[in-house]
Amino acid sequence: MGVLLEARGLKRYFGGVRALDGLDVTVNEGEIVGIIGPNGAGKSTLFNVITNVFPPTAGQVFYNGEEITGIPPHEVARKGLMRTFQRNLLYPPFSVLDNVRMALHLKSGYNFFEALFNTPSYRRKEELVDKQALATLGSADILALKDRISSFCSFGAQRRLGISVGVATQPKMVLMDEPMAALNPEQVSNITKFVRQIRDAGTTIAIVEHNMRPIFALCDRVVVLAQGRKLAEGTPAEIRDNELVIQTYLGRHGSAAAH
Amino acid sequence: MQQIKRLYHNNSIGLMVVPLLIFPIFAGGNPYLMFTGILALYTIGVTLTLRLKLSSYLLDIAGHLAWVGMGAYFSSALQVHLGWPFWVNLIAVPPIVGLISVLVAMPAIRTQGVYLAIVAIAFADIVVLFFGNMFTGVFGGHGGLYALPGVNNLGPISFGKDDHVAYYFLLVGIMAFIVYILRRIDRSRIGLSFRSVREQADLSEAVGLNVYWTKVLNWGISCSLAGLLGVFFAAYLRAFNPDEFSSAAGFFLMAYIIIGGRGHLLGPALGVVLFVVMRESLRSLELWQSLFWGVIMIIFIMFIPDGIYGLIKRGWEWGIAFRARQAAAPVPAPAAVAASTTPPPSERVGPSSG
Ligand SMILES: Nc1ncnc2c1ncn2[C@@H]1O[C@H](COP(=O)(O)OP(=O)(O)OP(=O)(O)O)[C@@H](O)[C@H]1O
Ligand SMILES: [Mg+2]
Numbered sequence: 001m002g003v004l005l006e007a008r009g010l011k012r013y014f015g016g017v018r019a020l021d022g023l024d025v026t027v028n029e030g031e032i033v034g035i036i037g038p039n040g041a042g043k044s045t046l047f048n049v050i051t052n053v054f055p056p057t058a059g060q061v062f063y064n065g066e067e068i069t070g071i072p073p074h075e076v077a078r079k080g081l082m083r084t085f086q087r088n089l090l091y092p093p094f095s096v097l098d099n100v101r102m103a104l105h106l107k108s109g110y111n112f113f114e115a116l117f118n119t120p121s122y123r124r125k126e127e128l129v130d131k132q133a134l135a136t137l138g139s140a141d142i143l144a145l146k147d148r149i150s151s152f153c154s155f156g157a158q159r160r161l162g163i164s165v166g167v168a169t170q171p172k173m174v175l176m177d178e179p180m181a182a183l184n185p186e187q188v189s190n191i192t193k194f195v196r197q198i199r200d201a202g203t204t205i206a207i208v209e210h211n212m213r214p215i216f217a218l219c220d221r222v223v224v225l226a227q228g229r230k231l232a233e234g235t236p237a238e239i240r241d242n243e244l245v246i247q248t249y250l251g252r253h254g255s256a257a258a259h
Numbered sequence: 260m261q262q263i264k265r266l267y268h269n270n271s272i273g274l275m276v277v278p279l280l281i282f283p284i285f286a287g288g289n290p291y292l293m294f295t296g297i298l299a300l301y302t303i304g305v306t307l308t309l310r311l312k313l314s315s316y317l318l319d320i321a322g323h324l325a326w327v328g329m330g331a332y333f334s335s336a337l338q339v340h341l342g343w344p345f346w347v348n349l350i351a352v353p354p355i356v357g358l359i360s361v362l363v364a365m366p367a368i369r370t371q372g373v374y375l376a377i378v379a380i381a382f383a384d385i386v387v388l389f390f391g392n393m394f395t396g397v398f399g400g401h402g403g404l405y406a407l408p409g410v411n412n413l414g415p416i417s418f419g420k421d422d423h424v425a426y427y428f429l430l431v432g433i434m435a436f437i438v439y440i441l442r443r444i445d446r447s448r449i450g451l452s453f454r455s456v457r458e459q460a461d462l463s464e465a466v467g468l469n470v471y472w473t474k475v476l477n478w479g480i481s482c483s484l485a486g487l488l489g490v491f492f493a494a495y496l497r498a499f500n501p502d503e504f505s506s507a508a509g510f511f512l513m514a515y516i517i518i519g520g521r522g523h524l525l526g527p528a529l530g531v532v533l534f535v536v537m538r539e540s541l542r543s544l545e546l547w548q549s550l551f552w553g554v555i556m557i558i559f560i561m562f563i564p565d566g567i568y569g570l571i572k573r574g575w576e577w578g579i580a581f582r583a584r585q586a587a588a589p590v591p592a593p594a595a596v597a598a599s600t601t602p603p604p605s606e607r608v609g610p611s612s613g
Binding site for chain 2: 103108112118165
């Protein structure tokens, strides 16, 4: 079980705000790693810097044995490192199926002229993509909604779709930013199952969440951030009992959720 | 039969075929009507190529005619000075225009939002200045080009000055090609990726799409199709000057699109037809026309932002809903009553735990 993702000395400043201030994080192959911390701790910024939505102010990112610092986001995706967004980004006017078809962009492997003239080889590729899109929707349990406009779907279904868009290509690794935010307990437990199922299918996961119960249930390891630095790191049991973490985060934020 | 039905059903463009074919039958003998019809159709073509563009700013519209102009100037110059027949230019010029548009856009597309629109407009005016002042021996300077040779005869088909019907069907053919390309783009993954960038470029990037090149490709296709129409424009009119492609002229395009509506391919077409009909019937207003159009534009922007197409569509939907309500009103079925009293299942419960 080797290291799949490693951030070394990662810094990102926004003017005077030190969103990341010298952070080291590693994720091993096959793990689910939880990343928690108070609002503004730099969790989303960590994902944005890893995938190069913003370049880091300093530091390096390694993925699958090579340095990916500074390569553009679509190249990061091409290497098999996908992500989902905190605001659950979708293509609102697209059908559910088209959202996932777009998510399978990297699997489509078409060229411009064959797509324009609808050649047999293009149609074959698209059939394969559609098959995979349907399978993705099936495993997310939203197959029945495939033709519905995604913004007309229920909140919970949109969230499952957002995750499906991230994992449709069966990436080696996915970064999930608050996939359970604003869901009710039943939906949270559904998403928890979904996340576990994604890991069991062979995808390594780093997950940012404020919901402590599912994080402690899911994760092999938990990293706690505060003000752009690592406050603590350990197994869920260790983190739950860590005095510093209780003081700065759990105590104030989610001690009830943690038990 | 089934297929014809389906064609008509999912293809509102099909609705245009019949009037397009009938028009020359009753207008064929009247050169003025044919001339107006051809220019209207050409303008519809320009709005179609414009509609493909990803940028969401109305302002970029004003720069679009520059690419039509480039097609017109290049094909005229190639025809007059190098003797290239029209038919060769029809195939060769659009890719050249597309290539130039891509080279111009590559730095501009890196800029965001309204800056791209400003670059597009500025570029249109640079094009006008270029054709008005440079290589005047080839491009004719501010006076423009005139006495151009027009379309070369094609076997028995003659494209003389008065062969409006021949030009008309040539343009219908060009339009059919443009619509075919636009439809194919729309229904393939190319269109999906264009729309995805319009909706949520950050997500497209995250799923591995090269958003920058997608925008460049989109721009290049739109501009080269505009260039294709320019090749026709030059050959049909046989005379034009650089101002016809300026951003000022481009503001008329904006009027068609605002008045007709942006929601559908047919929207701008409606705008063009309405504009042409109104202009002809408002001739007596003379200079007051500009003021009239200005007021119309303001009214549309403020009160009818989705244009006439949007109005018709809403009216249509309202009609359907009204009829459905009328049909349902007299005897409400018991099942429907039961269903309407059950509260809809709400999934959005639970407080944010953030
Ligand atoms: N694009 C940006 N421009 C300026 N400041 C930013 C930007 N993105 C993040 N920040 C700042 O960086 C800090 C960290 O933000 P970040 O979004 O990473 O927090 P977070 O841990 O994800 O918080 P939350 O739990 O609320 O999502 C905050 O102070 C935020 O205001
Ligand atoms: Mg965040």
